[in-house]
Amino acid sequence: MFKKLRNYSKYIIYFVVAALVLTGAFLGFGAYRNSSPAASSVIDPNYIARVNDTSIPRETYYQYLQNNAQFAQLSREQQVPYRLNLLNQLIERELLLQEAEKLGIESNPTDKEVKEQINKMLEAYNITEEKLKELLDSRGIKYEDFKEDIRHNIKTSNIIRKTIEHTYKGVEVSEDEIREAYEKVRPALIAVNIEGEKKKEARAKIEKALKELEEGKAFGEVAAKYSDLKLKDGDLGFIGRNNGFLPQEVLDKAFELEKGKTSDIIEGEKGYYIVKVIDKKLARGEEFEKSREELKDQLLKQKQNRTYQNWLRDTKKQADIEIYDPVLNGYKALQEQNYTEAINDFKIALDYNAAPIVYVYLARAYHGKGDDQEAIKVFEEALKDNSESWYLHYNFGNLYADIDKKDLAIKEFKKASELAGKDIQAHYRLYLALAGLGAKEEAEHESDIVKKLQKEIEEARKELQEQVNESRDNNELKSDSVEKAQTNNGRTENK
Structure with a gap:
């Protein structure tokens, strides 16, 4: 059964039919197929990756890319991470199917479920069942085969869903977790940092602040005078127990204090603090009871997702996974700061596909490894054949x-x-880079180019809109003329 579930062409055909057959659209992907696959063909020309004992066909991967039309709208820098992300989805899917096989998880979709799924598709694309049959027939696809593919997709989805649910089986939310998630406090804070200041001086400063508070001065006035945290009246607004901002000792004291009360000096690792509780939202009363179930469901979903993600992370670590595309594997190694592996993979990729982006990644890997001279050599080599590439010069910079x-x-x-040229995104990136270097004159020049291009784009947009409006007006005039002519002809015939 699971061998059939791994028939990726059937898994994907549902999306192919929905996105390509029904709309007539097709994302051309020849450029990718002609550029990258050859780079890893020395390893395996038929498969893109292996997950334990199961390999993922390259054809499956390309179909998956084609079904994700967003790919066509990405920049060259975004495409490799996006491609790796899609491959990871296929790898994770395979891990789930392997886990399902171990657990003996099955699914048998009914004819009713298949019919409901097809009806959803018909509604989404606003066509009839007869029209769907015509479209399928024109592409040599039998309707019964199509229905079986839908059944297969439902079956696979159900098995994956059940397996994911199994990973967080038994996860629950306690009453204490619900209360802690609900409760919030609104503190005002005076904070005196120890960093960059002698501890004794910081202590003296916070003691002066406490003295003035004890003398009756307003908390906001004292905060403005002494606090290193510049907020109006020192007010932090409502925050929860897991806000990640306040030091734990300050947060604990804030929840401990009664509304309107002010603490003594609190000593933390990085400073001294005085906290006042402006307001509190406690887990009691009608409002809490109304929101209890919704909050519980929200917390449960969060815990379930964390549990599943942890399972997936551990399973991937234990699995024997190999990626047969040196660009994707090199990028993965680069992200994981495994620079030696990244360098080796990108060198292999360059033997088959000397694209600027590969040179850029190779240089980044050398830079990450601390070998800047080699990184410079990579750019120098890249520019021999790509001297007109603004992208290479930008990354060299x-x-x-x-x-x-x-x-x-x-x-x-x-x-x-x-x-x-007129690449507005390129000039904007250059503006940011030059401004970051403090090169004011050069940055202003790029800013002027960006403004000029923005103006040209806006003028072109207005001109296009005027042409559209003019065309529409002409069509309306023609339509009116035809109606009048038809009316006049009718009157003549009546006479």
Whole structure:
């Protein structure tokens, strides 16, 4: 049974039919297929990855990419992370199917479920069942085969859902967790930092603040005078027990104090504090009881998701997973700061696909490893065949900026600007890079280019809108003329 579930073409055909057959749309992906797969064909030309003893076909992966039309709208830097993310989804899906097989989880969708799923599709694309049959027939797909593919998809989805549910079986939410999640406090705070200031002086400062409070001065006035945390009246607004902002000792004291009360000096690791409770929201009363079940459900879903994510993380660590695409595997290694592996993979990729983005990743891997001279050599080599690439010059400039070679960075950024043409996103990125270096004149120049391009885009948009309006008006005039002519003809015939 599970061998059939791994028939990815059947798993995907539902999406292919929905997105491609019904709409007539097809995301052309020839550029990717001609550029990257060859890079890893030396490893395995038929499979993109292996998960334990099961391999994922390359065809499956490409179909999955085609079904995610968002890919076509991504920049070159976004495409590799996106591709890796989609591959990870297929890997995680395979891990779930393998777990389901161990657990003996099954699913047998009924004819009613299949019919309901098809009806949802018909409604979504606003077509009749007869029209769907015609479309399928025109592409050589039998309607009964299509229904079986839908059944297969439902079956797979159900098995995956049941397996995920099994990973967090027994997870519950306690009454204390509900109360803690509901309760909030609204503190005002005076904070005197120890960092950068002698501890004795910080203590003296907070003691002066406490003395003035004891003398009757308003908390907000004292906070404005002494606190290093500049907030109006020191008011932090309502915060929960797990806010991640206040030191734990301050938070505990805030929940301990009665409304309107002020603490003594609280000593923390990084400073001294005085807290006043402006208001409290406690887990009691009608309002709490009304929100109890909703809050419980929310907390349960959060715990279940955390439990599942933890299971998935541990399962992936224990699994024997191999990615047969050096660009994707190299990027994964780069993200995990495994720079040696990343360098090896990107070098393999360059033997088959010398794309600028691969050079950029290789240089980043060398930089991450601390070998900046090699990183520089990578860019120099890349620019021999791609001297007109603004993107390479831009990233070369970023490398120089990272290693504190400001003049060389500016030189590369200026070259990138010359090559960027009317690419507004490129000029905006160059503006940010130059502004970050403190190169005011060059940054202003990029800012001016961006403004000019924005103006051109707006003018082009207005011109296009005018053309659309004019075309619509002409069509309306023609329509009116036809109606009048038809009316006149009718009158003539009546006569």
